[in-house]
Structure formats: C-alpha cells, structure tokens
Amino acid sequence: MTVNARLRELYPDSEELFDIVLMTNSHAQVAVRFINSINHYNLTIERFCMTGGQSPISYLKAYNTNLYLSKDPEKVTEAIEAGIAAATMFSQDREREFSDTQLKVAFDGDAALFSEDSAQMKQGHLDRFLEYKRKNEGIQSLAQIPLKSFLEALGKLQKKFYAKNERAHCPIRTYLVSEHSGASSGARVIKTLRSCGLEIDEVLIAAGAPKGPLVKKIRPHILFNDEMFNIKSLSREIMGK
Structure with a gap:
C-alpha cells in the first residue's frame, strides 16, 4: 500500500501505519487459503479475525477499528449501532481505474x-x-x-x-x-x-x-x-x- 510505503520511508521506526484487518465469519480452516490469496495479490494485510460462523462485529473494538467496511448492509448497521464507523461496499458493473499512488x-x-x-x-x-x-x-x-x-x-x-x-x-x-x-x-x-x-x-x-x-x-x-x-x-x- 502506497500510504504505508511512504510512511516507512519517512518514519522508519514508526509503527503508526494504515492498518487493514481482514474480518470474516469463515472458519479458521480456510486461513491458509486466505493467506495464499493475500500473498498472490501482494496485499498488505497482516491481521485476521475468523469467527467460525459467528458475527465478527463484537471484535471490532478489540481491534481498535476506526472504519468497518462490508458488502452486508446488516453487518454495517450492526457495527454502527455498536459505535463503530461503518460503510457498505458495492461493486461496479465495469472495471474502473483508481490511483495507485494516492x-x-x-x-x-x-x-x-x-x-x-x-x-x-x-x-x-x-x-x-x-x-x-x-x-x-x-x-x-x-x-x-x-x-x-x-x-x-x-x-x-x-x-x-x-x-x-x-x-x-x-x-x-x-x-x-x-x-x-x-x-x-x-x-x-x-x-x-x-x-x-x-x-x-x-x-x-x-x-x-x-x-x-x-x-x-x-x-x-x-x-x-x-x-x-x-x-x-x-x-x-x-x-x-
């Protein structure tokens, strides 16, 4: 991620980075598959929360979550009512180009x-x-x-x-x-x-x-x-x- 790469250049010893946590109600048995996908796409995701069928919302505060993103509107509402900023994600029908430098x-x-x-x-x-x-x-x-x-x-x-x-x-x-x-x-x-x-x-x-x-x-x-x-x-x- 560009933000983290630039932060590490300017502040080599700082641990204050743009942190992404993968939160899913999937079972821990699929952890290896998730990790392989993250490595394949070269994503900067190092923290996980796999709840084995339970809602991950109760763990948001424990992970110091500032913004929760999900394609499930019900989970977004649940997070907001728990006092966590949240937003619904949705997919475009066509591919769009986004900046990879900002x-x-x-x-x-x-x-x-x-x-x-x-x-x-x-x-x-x-x-x-x-x-x-x-x-x-x-x-x-x-x-x-x-x-x-x-x-x-x-x-x-x-x-x-x-x-x-x-x-x-x-x-x-x-x-x-x-x-x-x-x-x-x-x-x-x-x-x-x-x-x-x-x-x-x-x-x-x-x-x-x-x-x-x-x-x-x-x-x-x-x-x-x-x-x-x-x-x-x-x-x-x-x-x-």
Missing part, C-alpha cells in the same frame, strides 16, 4: 451527516442508525457520530506527511463535493472535518449541476454519503448509465 477519500457535502440540526435530516438517512440516535440523543454534527474516530486517524496520518514538508505529495488526498451553491454550507462542512483533525485538499461546488462528473473525475477509493439512493444515482452518472 488514497483518495471524498465526502458528499450535501449529506445529512453535516446537518446543523437533526430536524433538517431527510427521512431514510443513515437508515436505522439515525433513527436510533434521534430517539436517544439527536445529532447536530459529524463530530458526534462514530465516523469521527476514522477522521481523526486519517488526519493524524495526513499530518505526519505535512510534518516532513510532503503536503504537495501526500499519498492521502481528500475532497469535498457538493451540488449546492451555499458557500456557508460548504464552510460548515470544512470546519466540521477540520475539528476532527482532517484537512480537505479540494473543494468542488457544482452549484446546482450534477456532481457525478466531478466524482468521476476524482475517482475516489472511498466516497462518504449517507443514502444508498444517492450512491446508486452517482454510480449511474459516473458509469454513464
């Missing part, structure tokens, strides 16, 4: 995640999680939800490169994308992310135009949005469907 992380500035008041949130955002939070304590900003821990961890790695005058060549690049024209709204999102220690490299405001072309140009590895409808809509724009 980890690109994009944030949808129009998402309810950045709402100032829970009353402004649209029905269906964040599914069961936001409904649970509204009933129990409400949400006013991104800093109050589990995603904060991931932002803080990402920002910490970001700053390690800045400390070595590597801002212009940082292998972590962040984007804020919005189709709205409200400058104040964009400023609020930037301040919210900054309060978590994360700096935004590029701000792209579409001012009413579709933001799909902007996301297509970025080709982010991770895009944070809180509604699957928006994700699928963006996917159709990006893939030209």
Whole structure:
C-alpha cells in the first residue's frame, strides 16, 4: 500500500501505519487459503479475525477499528449501532481505474451527516442508525457520530506527511463535493472535518449541476454519503448509465 510505503520511508521506526484487518465469519480452516490469496495479490494485510460462523462485529473494538467496511448492509448497521464507523461496499458493473499512488477519500457535502440540526435530516438517512440516535440523543454534527474516530486517524496520518514538508505529495488526498451553491454550507462542512483533525485538499461546488462528473473525475477509493439512493444515482452518472 502506497500510504504505508511512504510512511516507512519517512518514519522508519514508526509503527503508526494504515492498518487493514481482514474480518470474516469463515472458519479458521480456510486461513491458509486466505493467506495464499493475500500473498498472490501482494496485499498488505497482516491481521485476521475468523469467527467460525459467528458475527465478527463484537471484535471490532478489540481491534481498535476506526472504519468497518462490508458488502452486508446488516453487518454495517450492526457495527454502527455498536459505535463503530461503518460503510457498505458495492461493486461496479465495469472495471474502473483508481490511483495507485494516492488514497483518495471524498465526502458528499450535501449529506445529512453535516446537518446543523437533526430536524433538517431527510427521512431514510443513515437508515436505522439515525433513527436510533434521534430517539436517544439527536445529532447536530459529524463530530458526534462514530465516523469521527476514522477522521481523526486519517488526519493524524495526513499530518505526519505535512510534518516532513510532503503536503504537495501526500499519498492521502481528500475532497469535498457538493451540488449546492451555499458557500456557508460548504464552510460548515470544512470546519466540521477540520475539528476532527482532517484537512480537505479540494473543494468542488457544482452549484446546482450534477456532481457525478466531478466524482468521476476524482475517482475516489472511498466516497462518504449517507443514502444508498444517492450512491446508486452517482454510480449511474459516473458509469454513464
């Protein structure tokens, strides 16, 4: 992984790296097959959690997980309700080229995640999680939800490169994308992310135009949005469907 390779160059003795843990409910008997696949594709995965048919969610905190990714929406919801930042992964119909020199992380500035008041949130955002939070304590900003821990961890790695005058060549690049024209709204999102220690490299405001072309140009590895409808809509724009 490029981020870890660059970190090791700049900080040879540091153990603070971008860490990936493979979590699966598969039985330990398939461990050798997993290891062979990881070695075959030259992946930097050294930690495993194989639970033999049980859900791995209960182990997330033990592994100090900052972000849990899964193709199973139910497991994602379970992780969020356990206080762990989580997101659903989905596959594209066509192959897409992604940068192998930078980890690109994009944030949808129009998402309810950045709402100032829970009353402004649209029905269906964040599914069961936001409904649970509204009933129990409400949400006013991104800093109050589990995603904060991931932002803080990402920002910490970001700053390690800045400390070595590597801002212009940082292998972590962040984007804020919005189709709205409200400058104040964009400023609020930037301040919210900054309060978590994360700096935004590029701000792209579409001012009413579709933001799909902007996301297509970025080709982010991770895009944070809180509604699957928006994700699928963006996917159709990006893939030209």
